[in-house]
Amino acid sequence: MIMNREEKLLFYSPYSFLRSISKDKQLAVVDAIFEKQIGTEKILIQVEGYDFIFYLRKLEWDTRFFNKNTFKLLTIISDNNDLAKVSEAIRQLLITIPKDSYVFTEVPSEDILFLQGLGNNCFKLLETRLTYYNDNIKNYEYKRFKVREAVKNDIEILQYTASVMKNEYDRIHADYTFDEVLANNYLAKYVENSIKGFADIVIVPDEEGVPIEAFLTSNFLTEDWDKVGVKISKMVLSAVNTSCRGWYVKLISEMTFIMKEKGVQCIFMNTQSTNKAVIKTWETLGFKYGSATHILSLNT
Ligand SMILES: CC(C)(COP(=O)(O)OP(=O)(O)OC[C@H]1O[C@@H](n2cnc3c(N)ncnc32)[C@H](O)[C@@H]1OP(=O)(O)O)[C@@H](O)C(=O)NCCC(=O)NCCS
The missing domain is CATH 3.40.630.30 (Gcn5-related N-acetyltransferase (GNAT))
Structure with a gap:
């Protein structure tokens, strides 16, 4: 179960825009996305004694279609909000992924810390996506x-x-x-x-x-x-x-x-x-x- 970073993780719910849905229900949706879907690996990286847990999913269909290992990086969970450590944790995570793989991620605008950590590791922006309802x-x-x-x-x-x-x-x-x-x-x-x-x-x-x-x-x-x-x-x-x-x-x-x-x-x-x-x-x-x-x- 997701314990930390609750305030930011709420924005990972596809229904986060609907304020009539309670925080607990939104988190249950997020939990189901991160914890329950098949093929998701939880990877623990430690930086200066702090734990950083990444949720990484290998996309088998995309891997076959593009003929390239394709991963979706779902998010990062940690108590530590220091950009240098987050960036270092992402750097170490990338070392665990096979060379010549394709990694993509969708991050809510509110999760500015993770976005900056990804930027520090040369992730490039593809799309800014809006939800209307x-x-x-x-x-x-x-x-x-x-x-x-x-x-x-x-x-x-x-x-x-x-x-x-x-x-x-x-x-x-x-x-x-x-x-x-x-x-x-x-x-x-x-x-x-x-x-x-x-x-x-x-x-x-x-x-x-x-x-x-x-x-x-x-x-x-x-x-x-x-x-x-x-x-x-x-x-x-x-x-x-x-x-x-x-x-x-x-x-x-x-x-x-x-x-x-x-x-x-x-x-x-x-x-x-x-x-x-x-x-x-x-x-x-x-x-x-x-x-x-x-x-x-x-x-x-
Ligand atoms: C987007 C798309 C579906 C629109 O098709 P369409 O029904 O022919 O759309 P229109 O050209 O009639 O444009 C719809 C409205 O937007 C307006 N519009 C078009 N371009 C615009 C622009 N750059 N800025 C503001 N308004 C614009 C049009 O004037 C029209 O308004 P109106 O009905 O008041 O005249 C079509 O261009 C398409 O298939 N694009 C590629 C795929 C895509 O983007 N799919 C949607 C993904 S979410």
Whole structure:
């Protein structure tokens, strides 16, 4: 169980923006992320008699896809808040990771100490990620549009859409470690897996004369509803080709209606701080700023 750094660790909860969720429940979510997921190693490093525990997860799927050992560094736990010692602990941790591995991490803006320790060890910034949310779904209203669920036959055209409408600021495209072909292939695989069941639902336009060149994926996250006491769901990935210009707002709105009908109380989603079209759309539909994180990476 996580004992220390509670105030900072709270921000590692994907629901930290929702202040109606108690501190204990937020920490239980964080605890489940750090302690319970398979493949996570707890690594103890000692610096001048102080303990620093790192949570490091090897990502097997990514390791195979990129043909490179890929790790997600989840966080650091310690009683000691001295930047020099934190930086030294990170340096020693990196020595334990096989050479030529890829390590990335997502750190809440509030965890400034860990961010600075990572910076001191040459981690580079890839993405500043914002969370937006709407916790008043029961009163959501907007114009209606025709959409349908995506089927396997849509995979190819949606992969094409995702590759044409690449988001140059997502963490994979923004990382100069990966060439563009590899980054596009990663996204194409993500789209395919989403339609094959990785996402709970994927929707596309279903209006006369509108090509199927736009999509939006979502996860209902029902497994967390009782744990946090809120029916909370997430919209995940989308792209809209220029042939469907203006469909983003329609997909977001229709997905909101789908979730409202399912009894969802709060919806959240992530984008890059650079994605002004997305932020403008969400604000138009009543979504609000929730939180921010930074994604950094390092090749060991
Ligand atoms: C982002 C994306 C989905 C938007 O598709 P779209 O529905 O065609 O969006 P639009 O071009 O109509 O833009 C949406 C709104 O943002 C506005 N907008 C666009 N660029 C903007 C900018 N740089 N600054 C401010 N507003 C902007 C548009 O004017 C429009 O507002 P309006 O309806 O009031 O005119 C599409 O460009 C895309 O697929 N991008 C690449 C992938 C991506 O970023 N996905 C989202 C990841 S979270």
